[in-house]
Structure formats: C-alpha cells, structure tokens
Amino acid sequence: MMARKKTSDVVLTAIWGDNPVFRQILGICSALAVTNLVLNTMVMGAAVIFTTALSGLTVSLLRKHTPRIIRMMVEVLIVAFYVILFDQALKAYWPEMSRNLGPYVGLIITNCIIMGRAEAFANANPPGLSFIDGLASGIGYSIVLVSVAIVRELLGMGSLLGVAMPFFSSSLWDRWIIMVMPPGAFFTLAVIVWFARTAQKDREAEKKQGAK
C-alpha cells in the first residue's frame, strides 16, 4: 500500500506534473470546441471543476460499499448527476450562457478527465483528498483551456472577454478567422502542449543532474 499522499503533492501533480490536458491529453474535445471566447471557456472550466471535485468526493465516500464489478456504472451515474445539476442551474439562472455552450456542458459526462480521476484516484483515496484532487485536476484543465481561449479570442476577434483590445481590434490587425474556427484550437493547443512539455523536460533533466 502506498504511503498517504500529501495534499500539496496531489495539487501540484494535477495542475502541472500530470496536467490532464497537456500531459495526459484528456478532455481534448471540449478544449477544441468551446475555446474561442474566454468567457464561455471560463464557465466551461467552472463546470468541469464542479463536476470533478464533487464526483471525486462522492465516489470516494462510496468506495468501500460499491461492489467492484459495477463501480464504473456507479461512477458514470455520479458524474452524470453533477453534470445535469450544473446544466439545469445554467438553464435556469444564466440562459444566454446555456445557449452559448449548447451541448458541451452535457458532454462533460463523457469527459475522460472526470472518469479518469474517479478510476485512478477517488477509488483508492479518502474523500477529502479526492475532493482536492478533483478540484486541482479541474483547475489544471481550465488553465490550459483559458490559455487557448485567450490566444484565440485575441488573434481571431481582437477582444478579450468581449472587450476590444488596442491594436488587435484596430485596422492594423488583420483578424485571423482560422483562430475562431475549430482548426485554430488545434494549432494553439499544440503550441501550448509543446511549450509546457519543453519546460517540463528541462526540469526533469535538472532533477536527474541533481540526483547524480
């Protein structure tokens, strides 16, 4: 049995060392679909944080009672429960945003990050730590998505959070329509993954040097 994990390690691993998007390449479909406006992306990120944190907590609370053979069904059920809750709340209290995000909130149910955390972490760790792991994984996902969205909205529309930016919104800047379209996300995400992995590689190399 592995030693009890430290909270700070769990958080750091989820956000940087083992970031769901650029390390594990999970949750890419929504990363491509809803990242052309920063505001939409932030709400999407909030939905994922809400779901990963609370489903991690719930799966962990039930872990000792859940029969092994049906555990994945139980996990999907719990994840779906939180996603529907969020979607319904959005429909009732922020209808414009609900319309903007369309089907993507509902599709969080199939987001591999959430099932991944439930299977890999919440199943084997205490509730409090699972909640934090879910929270941090959600944040790790959101940071990458918001970074993609900042690049896309700025280059594609010349604005950030709907506010026109100097230079980019002027006639000097020829807006990149491709950034608004789905391919823009492919390029942006690839560049971000490249930078993040290069940075990680350097750190790993330093660590190895230090160990010798």
Place this chain on the structure above:
Amino acid sequence: MSLRDRAWFPVSYMFVLTLVLSTILIIFGTATRKRVEENETLAFERAVLEALSIELGAASAPGQIHRIYLSDIRAADETSASALMYIKGDSLHGYALPLEGPGFWAPIKGVIGIAPDRVTITGIAFYEQNETPGLGGEITRPSFRTQFAGKRITDAGRPLEIRSPSEPLDESSVHAITGATQTSIRLEKFMNERLAGWRDAMEAVR
C-alpha cells in the same frame, strides 16, 4: 456470506443509488422548470420587441419587456397571415413575423419586423441559434441586424438578399458576415421562403 457477496447486492445497490440521485434531480428540475420556461418566453418576447424596433431604453428589465409585450402585441389573425401585430392605441404599428430554419450547426429561430406598409423592414432579432461564436454567431450582433431596418421587401422574386460584403447594396439587400457564408446562405433561404409566403398571403388579404 456477507451482504456484499450476494448476487442481488450490486443490482439493488445500483437501483437505490439511481433512485436517490434521480429524485434529487427531479426535485431540482421541478423547482427550476418555471424559471427555464420563463427564460424561453422572455427570449422570444424580447426578440419580437427588438424586431419591431420598440424602444426598450433603460427599462429592459424582464418584467418591463413582458408588460410591453402583453399590452402592445396581438396574436396573429386572418388579416396578418401568421404574423404577430404591434398595436398601440387603436392603430397598427407593425407586423412581427417569426422565422425558423436550419443554420450551419443547429436551427436558427428569430423574428423579423415589418412596418404597416407591409414592405419596409423595421428590424430583425434572433432568440435561438447555435452558430459558431464570432462568425455565424455574429447574426445576433447589432452590426449585422441594424442593416435590415429600412430595407424594402421586393414586389416579386427574392424578398431580400444577403450579399457578399464586397458587393454594392440596394434597398433590398444587406451584407453577409465575413467567414460565415454557410450561415448567411441558410438564413437567406429560410427567411426569404417565409417572407415570400407572407407577401403572397398578404396580397390575398388585401
């Protein structure tokens, strides 16, 4: 043999868990259903008022919109050929024709406003669409919509035209959105079918 090892345990476990979670969702859904429906009605009412260029001013609070809608908008009858009517005092101030058709991703629903002369457009508004944000989604922005006000429906053929931004305009055409060709083509198609149908129907009423 403990409880957990029995064959029926997983089935009952799943059943109970589903029951508990579904119950919570149903309660929450019921509690918010009225609000969700109100939001949908309000989005439609707002679109009708915007299409008719009714000045909402600073008083665009939900309650205000609903009140104006109730007092000034009449349901369609045989003299308006399925268009809602804007009646203030005793006189007709305009028609609001609901539009609906396929967009690039999902159906687009909107309203087009027409002056009492049955020819001049007063405005257009959309209350449901799922076009690409920043491209097709721009149809909801004033920069696209304000072009329609003052345009005239032609006597025959295509009532209105959505042209490429490089082409010159006349009194029955507007510019499309750059990068949203598909949205523009589809919008033009179903909008014109609806307007042409209405034009003919109103001809018969006259």
